[in-house]
Amino acid sequence: xxxxxxxxxxxxxxxxxxxxxxxxxxxxxxxxxxxxxxxxxxxxxxxxxxxxxxxxxxxxxxxxxxxxxxxxxxxxxxxxxxxxxxxxxxxxxxxxxxxxxxxxxxxxxxxxxxxxxxxxxxxxxxxxxxxxxxxxxxxxxxxxxxxxxxxxxxxxxxxxxxxxxxxxxxxxxxxxxxxxxxxxxxxxxxxxxxxxxxxxxxxxxxxxxxxxxxxxxxxxxxxxxxxxxxxxxxxxxxxxxxxxxxxxxxxxxxxxxxxxxxxxxxxxxxxxxxxxxxxxxxxxxxxxxxxxxxxxx
Numbered sequence: 001x002x003x004x005x006x007x008x009x010x011x012x013x014x015x016x017x018x019x020x021x022x023x024x025x026x027x028x029x030x031x032x033x034x035x036x037x038x039x040x041x042x043x044x045x046x047x048x049x050x051x052x053x054x055x056x057x058x059x060x061x062x063x064x065x066x067x068x069x070x071x072x073x074x075x076x077x078x079x080x081x082x083x084x085x086x087x088x089x090x091x092x093x094x095x096x097x098x099x100x101x102x103x104x105x106x107x108x109x110x111x112x113x114x115x116x117x118x119x120x121x122x123x124x125x126x127x128x129x130x131x132x133x134x135x136x137x138x139x140x141x142x143x144x145x146x147x148x149x150x151x152x153x154x155x156x157x158x159x160x161x162x163x164x165x166x167x168x169x170x171x172x173x174x175x176x177x178x179x180x181x182x183x184x185x186x187x188x189x190x191x192x193x194x195x196x197x198x199x200x201x202x203x204x205x206x207x208x209x210x211x212x213x214x215x216x217x218x219x220x221x222x223x224x225x226x227x228x229x230x231x232x233x234x235x236x237x238x239x240x241x242x243x244x245x246x247x248x249x250x251x252x253x254x255x256x257x258x259x260x261x262x263x264x265x266x267x268x269x270x271x272x273x274x275x276x277x278x279x280x281x282x283x284x285x286x287x288x289x290x291x292x293x294x295x296x297x
Contacts, residue, residue, distance in 0.1 A: 001062045001204065002026040006046065006095065007035060008067025008111060011167040015197040016065065017041055023201070028061055030095075048094040058098040063107035063204050066095045069143070072113070072136065073172060076254045085139045092146040101151035108154040109203055110147045114189045114213060116140040116158055119261040122187065126268045127158065127211035136257045144211065155203055156211040160189030160265060162196055163279075163289040170290060177259075178230075179238035181246060184223030186262035189215045192279035192289060199270055206273070213265040218281050225282065232286040 003020055005013055005027060017027045017038050029037050030046035030053060037043070045054040048068060058064055069088030074080070092110055099105055117125045118132015131141050144156050161169035169190070191199075191214060199214050220228075230237045246255040267275075279285035 002028065002060065003204065004028040004030055004044075004058055004061040004064040004105075006048075006064075006066050006068045006091065007031040008069070009071075009168065010035065011164050011193060012111075012162070012196070013067055014038065015164075015193055016067075016200060019197045019201055046094070048091040051094040051097050053094075053098055058095070058105045059100070059103055061105050063109070064095055064099070064105055065200065065204075066092055066108065066110040066147070068092075069111065072115070073258065074254070075249070075251050076135075081135065081139075084136075085142060088139075088143040089146040092143060093149065096147065096150045099150060099152050103152075106152050107204060107207075108147070108150050108152055109157055109200060110143075110154065112144055112147075112156045112158045112211065113140050114158045114160045114215060114263050114265040115257065115261070116144070116211070117263040117265065118257065119186075120264065121262050122264055124264050124266045125213070126266050127156075127213055132261075134257045134261070135253060153207050153209050155206075155208055157200060157203075158211055158213045158215075158265065159196065160191055160213075160215045160263075162193050163190055163285050164193035165289050168193075176245075176249075177241060178226070180223055180226045180240040182222060182243070182260035184221060184226070184240070186222050186260060187264040188220050188222050188225050189213070189263050189265040190220060190225070190282065190285070191216045192285040194288075195277050195279055195285075198278070199275060202273075202275060208269060212269045213267045214270070215265045215267045216280060216282070216285065217267055217271065217277065219264060220282050228282050229286055229290060232283060232290055232292070234292050 028042045068091030070083045115136050118134045118137040
């Protein structure tokens with residue numbers, strides 16, 4: 001299979017490219033400027049704002065994976081909010097506009113987020129569950145609406161916190177957020193990078209359409225996450241992070257939607273197809289991604 005992958009979070013793009021190459025696929029990386037990539041990846045310039053892809057565009061690939069968009073983390077100024085709303089929708093429409101219902105490319109996977117559900121409490125959420133009401137949930141709804149214009153079978157990858165060595169979610173929490181945030185009762189959906197990559201590769205050959213939760217099967221609350229992380233690293237459980245610190249650092253809206261909100265996301269489709277998780281429980285995932293504190297340097 002020949003697969004186009006847009007630029008996006010480096011650990012996700014790199015992990016996907018390596019997995020696809022390892023199984024014998026060809027990878028075309030769509031990028032605005034050159035990024036680090038595994039050997040063997042074909043590079044193709046992409047201008048998502050203009051909706052242009054160099055050369056044959058997507059006419060010579062079998063599938064496309066859209067990962068593009070501004071990071072959701074950090075403090076949300078009005079300008080950042082506008083960028084969040086627009087960047088992923090624009091990038092998605094740029095890819096969608098290059099697809100032909102009768103062309104070679106007949107599969108699109110596009111990155112989304114489990115924050116679509118906003119603060120859903122302890123109620124389990126599947127891809128059919130309703131959207132939340134916060135800013136981020138509404139922005140994600142815009143991104144997904146753009147993908148629904150696709151003329152080929154399309155899946156929306158609702159992705160949670162991804163556990164990877166020194167990258168992403170764990171790297172962000174290492175800097176002052178090792179302790180419990182919020183009440184600790186909120187559910188934190190997560191998945192190990194290896195399982196996320198394997199699930200996405202599986203979905204390239206799956207004709208299922210619509211939103212899919214790409215999460216681990218183990219329900220985990222914030223308090224359980226922090227306690228397990230400390231146990232794996234043989235540390236004491238850190239003191240909770242005061243709410244005022246979170247508001248000062250992120251602002252009230254981002255603190256609520258990124259850290260305090262609860263989403264008990266269920267990977268119903270992956271369970272239905274018998275997906276084999278390598279790291280189905282949090283302890284094994286953190287043991288690989290974080291390891292004992294003495295091994296961290």
